[in-house]
Amino acid sequence: MGRGLTTGRRSVQDARALRKTFAGGLALDGVDLRIGAGEIHALLGENGSGKSTLIKIVSGYHRPDPGSVVDLGGECLHFGDPASSARLGARFVHQDLGLVETSSILDNLAVVVGFPTRFGTIRRGAARELTRSALRRVELELDPDVLISALSPAQKTGVAVARALLPVDGREARLLVLDEPTARLPEQEVARLLSLVRAVAANGVGVLYVTHRLDEVFDVAETASVLRDGRKVFEGPVASLSRESLLGHLFGSAIEKVNRHDASVSGDVVLDVRSVGSEYLANVSFTVRQGEVVGVAGITGSGRDALCATLFGARPRDTGEVRVGGHVLRAGRPSAAMERGVAFVPAERKIQGAFLGLTARENISIGDLPRFWRLPFLRRKAETAAVAGWFERFDIRPGFGTDRLVSTFSGGNQQKIVFGKWFQRGPAVFLLDEPTQGVDVGAKGELHRCLADAAVNGAAVLMSSSDTDELTTACSRVIVLRNGAVVADLSGDAITPREIARAALGIGLDTGLDIGFGDPTHQPFAHESRTSAQ
Amino acid sequence: MKRFPRSLGFEKYSGVYLWAAFIAVFSVLSPNLFASMVTVHSVAAGKAVSAILALAIVVPLVCGVYDLSVGANINFTTIVVVKAVAGGLSVPLAIVLGLAVGAGIGVVNGFIVVKLKVNSFITTLGTASIIAALQVIVTDNRQPLPPSLPAWRSLTQTKVFGFQIIVVYLLLIAVVLWWALTHTPFGRYLYAIGGSPEAAKLSGVNVDMYTWLSLIVSGALCGLAGVFYGSIAGPSLSFGASLLLPAFAAVFLGSTQITPGRFNVWGSVLAIYVLATGVKGLQLLTDVQWLDPMFSGVALVAAVAIANGRQRSGEERRRRRRSAERIEPASPVGPTG
Numbered sequence: 039m040g041r042g043l044t045t046g047r048r049s050v051q052d053a054r055a056l057r058k059t060f061a062g063g064l065a066l067d068g069v070d071l072r073i074g075a076g077e078i079h080a081l082l083g084e085n086g087s088g089k090s091t092l093i094k095i096v097s098g099y100h101r102p103d104p105g106s107v108v109d110l111g112g113e114c115l116h117f118g119d120p121a122s123s124a125r126l127g128a129r130f131v132h133q134d135l136g137l138v139e140t141s142s143i144l145d146n147l148a149v150v151v152g153f154p155t156r157f158g159t160i161r162r163g164a165a166r167e168l169t170r171s172a173l174r175r176v177e178l179e180l181d182p183d184v185l186i187s188a189l190s191p192a193q194k195t196g197v198a199v200a201r202a203l204l205p206v207d208g209r210e211a212r213l214l215v216l217d218e219p220t221a222r223l224p225e226q227e228v229a230r231l232l233s234l235v236r237a238v239a240a241n242g243v244g245v246l247y248v249t250h251r252l253d254e255v256f257d258v259a260e261t262a263s264v265l266r267d268g269r270k271v272f273e274g275p276v277a278s279l280s281r282e283s284l285l286g287h288l289f290g291s292a293i294e295k296v297n298r299h300d301a302s303v304s305g306d307v308v309l310d311v312r313s314v315g316s317e318y319l320a321n322v323s324f325t326v327r328q329g330e331v332v333g334v335a336g337i338t339g340s341g342r343d344a345l346c347a348t349l350f351g352a353r354p355r356d357t358g359e360v361r362v363g364g365h366v367l368r369a370g371r372p373s374a375a376m377e378r379g380v381a382f383v384p385a386e387r388k389i390q391g392a393f394l395g396l397t398a399r400e401n402i403s404i405g406d407l408p409r410f411w412r413l414p415f416l417r418r419k420a421e422t423a424a425v426a427g428w429f430e431r432f433d434i435r436p437g438f439g440t441d442r443l444v445s446t447f448s449g450g451n452q453q454k455i456v457f458g459k460w461f462q463r464g465p466a467v468f469l470l471d472e473p474t475q476g477v478d479v480g481a482k483g484e485l486h487r488c489l490a491d492a493a494v495n496g497a498a499v500l501m502s503s504s505d506t507d508e509l510t511t512a513c514s515r516v517i518v519l520r521n522g523a524v525v526a527d528l529s530g531d532a533i534t535p536r537e538i539a540r541a542a543l544g545i546g547l548d549t550g551l552d553i554g555f556g557d558p559t560h561q562p563f564a565h566e567s568r569t570s571a572q
Numbered sequence: 573m574k575r576f577p578r579s580l581g582f583e584k585y586s587g588v589y590l591w592a593a594f595i596a597v598f599s600v601l602s603p604n605l606f607a608s609m610v611t612v613h614s615v616a617a618g619k620a621v622s623a624i625l626a627l628a629i630v631v632p633l634v635c636g637v638y639d640l641s642v643g644a645n646i647n648f649t650t651i652v653v654v655k656a657v658a659g660g661l662s663v664p665l666a667i668v669l670g671l672a673v674g675a676g677i678g679v680v681n682g683f684i685v686v687k688l689k690v691n692s693f694i695t696t697l698g699t700a701s702i703i704a705a706l707q708v709i710v711t712d713n714r715q716p717l718p719p720s721l722p723a724w725r726s727l728t729q730t731k732v733f734g735f736q737i738i739v740v741y742l743l744l745i746a747v748v749l750w751w752a753l754t755h756t757p758f759g760r761y762l763y764a765i766g767g768s769p770e771a772a773k774l775s776g777v778n779v780d781m782y783t784w785l786s787l788i789v790s791g792a793l794c795g796l797a798g799v800f801y802g803s804i805a806g807p808s809l810s811f812g813a814s815l816l817l818p819a820f821a822a823v824f825l826g827s828t829q830i831t832p833g834r835f836n837v838w839g840s841v842l843a844i845y846v847l848a849t850g851v852k853g854l855q856l857l858t859d860v861q862w863l864d865p866m867f868s869g870v871a872l873v874a875a876v877a878i879a880n881g882r883q884r885s886g887e888e889r890r891r892r893r894r895s896a897e898r899i900e901p902a903s904p905v906g907p908t909g
Binding site for chain 2: 350352372373376382384389390391392393394395396400403404405407408411414415416443445446448459
């Protein structure tokens with residue numbers, strides 16, 4: 039193991055001086071990344087560090103700035119051309135595997151390479167043999183006719199990998215990029231996936247392994263690269279790393295932005311969560327007091343993205359109790375939660391949050407229509423006045439657009455409209471899931487201010503976010519989930535990206551903290567990957 | 573391409589312009605037959621049942637649910653009510669019976685859609701067939717005789733300013749539905765459910781109840797339309813099926829009018845009469861029999877194509893505007909804060 043091993047090998051990917059500028063700023067700043075044949079190379083970095091931009095350049099989706107070069111197995115990649123990337127042997131398996139659940143393994147593979155046919159009829163036997171040999175490359179012994187929906191999560195990922203490794207235009211796969219392949223896998227399935235990854239590498243394919251889980255890095259990777267703020271801050275053999283030093287690379291120096299919130303809030307407990315359990319949560323208990331803005335952190339698959347919806351009743355809750363102001367909420371009943379003054383802003387704004395085909399006015403008043411209803415009519419004037427009030431308070435633009443369809447507003451303004459719907463009801467508890475996802479920087483600050491105001495006025499705010507920067511700036515307390523359970527409850531000065539990551543990744547507190555790393559930076563591009571995707 | 577000025581409301585009221593054009597052209601081409609009050613009265617009354625049926629399907633469509641059983645429903649209630657009236661039932665009770673039978677079918681449809689979670693398209697396709705079978709059981713495939721009771725015929729055929737009174741009923745139903753859909757929380761909830769059932773549920777709307785209710789309203793309106801049909805035209809074993817597609821055509825065409833992009837009451841009524849005027853005029857001129865289904869079919873497909881096209885061009889306009897905004901301020905925001 040070690041550097042000598044990888045440099046001695048033929049390279050399958052050699053990226054040099056990758057730079058990419060988005061409207062919001064610099065996403066990648068001169069990154070080199072070389073991967074050898076048969077090497078498993080872990081790529082680490084917080085959200086917004088430039089990982090996804092890098093992958094999207096290699097896959098031919100993004101065009102980097104002039105001067106960047108990506109050499110795939112000796113040939114230069116045509117930027118912005120996904121076909122060129124595939125031809126040169128680069129293959130990608132994303133978190134969303136892209137398999138058709140209701141089709142067989144064989145059919146899923148054949149979609150890519152085509153069926154072997156004779157006189158236009160599919161040669162079933164030959165197709166099965168092809169499928170079996172493709173599966174064997176990833177050490178899977180499965181019947182090609184089994185439906186994808188019948189497979190375990192790790193097997194599904196395996197099939198996706200097998201499919202990715204199929205030759206394109208007669209060119210074999212040389213580089214496999216796995217983007218957080220274990221994020222949605224249950225713990226016991228992870229080991230099976232890792233052995234599959236080793237098998238792929240043993241066949242001489244270079245693997246770029248993107249993950250948030252440090253255990254896997256030490257388990258499977260030979261080499262690791264760490265990105266921070268668009269720069270590569272570390273590259274080297276995993277054997278030379280400790281968890282603590284890896285954390286240092288991920289987050290930089292121990293000097294952090296000071297949390298501006300007063301941790302000594304002493305209002306009444308409004309939200310009381312006791313031993314809540316579900317498919318995604320294990321015995322979660324915590325309380326939120328009046329005036330508190332509590333953040334929820336955790337990596338994908340930690341239960342973070344399920345917590346708010348479960349408390350609100352939008353997802354099933356199997357055990358435990360949720361109390362709001364002393365009243366027990368019935369599980370699975372959003373309307374019951376609303377009656378107790380709970381507001382819920384879901385992450386999927388376009389499907390669950392807003393009614394894109396209705397006007398802003400209708401969106402805001404929908405949660406509080408009885409207020410405007412005096413037989414025989416909804417009082418249009420009162421309604422418009424109330425909505426105009428929220429437009430002004432949240433600075434929703436265009437300000438005269440109360441009767442425009444929500445789909446015509448920008449993402450940030452759409453989210454403000456969703457906020458307006460809930461603020462209109464004057465809730466006692468706010469549950470927010472990724473409240474500023476897909477929102478520009480200015481609107482993000484404004485939304486945070488709205489929540490802080492609500493807290494000052496006596497509401498309890500619980501907000502889950504994958505954006506650590508958001509949690510550190512907007513929250514007075516942060517609880518961290520891992521494998522469905524609360525593993526940390528941070529407040530005051532303890533709310534730093536580093537502490538959050540330490541808890542979310544499961545790194546013990548016994549190791550020393552006081553190692554200095556690099557210069558004090560945080561993440562000015564925390565939203566790079568999201569805003570660019572819009 | 574030059575856009576029509578919005579003040580003329582071409583997007584919203586193109587149907588009205590088309591209607592005016594039809595009337596003008598046919599009045600010139602057929603001054604004696606077409607341009608007469610007799611024609612006006614006969615078109616108005618002749619399409620009233622179709623219009624009520626169209627309004628019946630507007631309600632569930634607003635919340636994203638199809639009711640394909642309206643044709644079978646209206647046919648069945650007509651037969652049941654006519655038989656009951658012939659057997660001595662009074663006219664007011666006949667109306668109640670029609671409403672009850674129609675609403676009952678709506679209750680069953682709603683149960684299957686809401687409780688058994690079967691797609692509404694499939695549900696009502698199935699119940700339509702079941703209702704047709706029930707009709708055979710009830711009638712033994714023999715057409716019942718029209719009731720001789722004078723009050724039965726005068727229920728719809730009393731003259732009001734030269735129009736048969738069924739036209740007034742249609743207007744009343746339209747006003748009530750317009751009010752319910754646009755000026756009450758009920759209507760707002762239906763439109764919200766149609767916009768996104770998930771978002772509606774998360775906004776506290778009782779999605780199941782309102783969906784169910786919309787199917788009951790639709791069924792009850794069919795029942796009422798069935799009573800009217802029995803009174804104005806007499807019983808028939810097979811008229812229902814031929815009313816289904818024109819009703820859908822009118823509703824979809826209507827959704828491009830008045831409040832474009834939404835299923836709405838006045839657009840649907842307008843569409844029924846624009847199409848009827850065109851068909852009537854051409855029929856008087858040419859005497860061919862295939863105009864009605866031809867118009868309905870073309871209208872249905874064209875309406876959906878127009879609606880989709882508008883949506884796409886709207887999205888494209890917004891995309892261009894955003895892209896222009898992005899380019900203009902030349903905004904590489906530096907890595908501050």
